[in-house]
Each structure stands twice: as structure tokens, then as C-alpha cells.
Amino acid sequence: MSRATNNVAARRRRNKILKAAKGNYGGRSKLYRTAKETVQKGMAYAYTHRRLRKREFRRLWIVRINAACRQHGLSYSRFMDQLKKADISLDRKMLADMAATDPAGFKALVESVSSA
Secondary structure: OOOOOOHHHHHHHHHHHHHHOOOOOOHHHHOHHHHHHHHHHHHHHHHHHHHHHHHHHHHHHHHHHHHHHHHOOOOHHHHHHHHHHOOOOOOHHHHHHHHHHOHHHHHHHHHHHHHO
């Protein structure tokens, strides 16, 4: 009896890796073993950076809010504290967007919070 091989599935598995490695430089996209390492590393980075992206955006929003607050003579921490005390529940993403796109509205918010 002849030996059965798994050619079709093996080829598909290899092609899946090579397709995922498309766009990499040189052997990283052509050679199976190198491509496999590249794809695995890329997937590990993707997993990590999906989590890091959330932190980085929060940091960016805080920087933008702080910059806008300081134009009105208030620090970020004081502003956030006064927002909490005034029971205004706007998240940092909305506040940063407001600071960048609607400076007049942000100024009104700062004034309403600091007067209360």
C-alpha cells in the first residue's frame, strides 16, 4: 500500500503563513521558516499593541486637556477635580475633542466649573 501524505493541507498551511508575511523584506516574505518567525513575532506585537494603544490615547487626551486648561489658567488635575465636584461626567476623549475642535465651548465649560 502506498504512503499517504498530507500535501494539500500542508501546502495550504504554508501558503497561509506566506500570505500573512506579504510585504516584508526579502526572505521574510519568501522563505517559509523565516516568514513563520516574522508572522509569529508580528502577531505577538499586534496583541501587545492593541493593549498599549488604549494607554497611549489616554495619555494623548490628558496632554490635550492639560494644554487647553492651562490657556485658561487652570491645571489638569484641578480641572478634573472640579469637574467631578460639579458632577459633570465627560470622559477624557470627549474633553480632548472639545478642547481641539470647540475652544469656545471648552472655555465655557472651564468657566462654569471654576465658578462652581
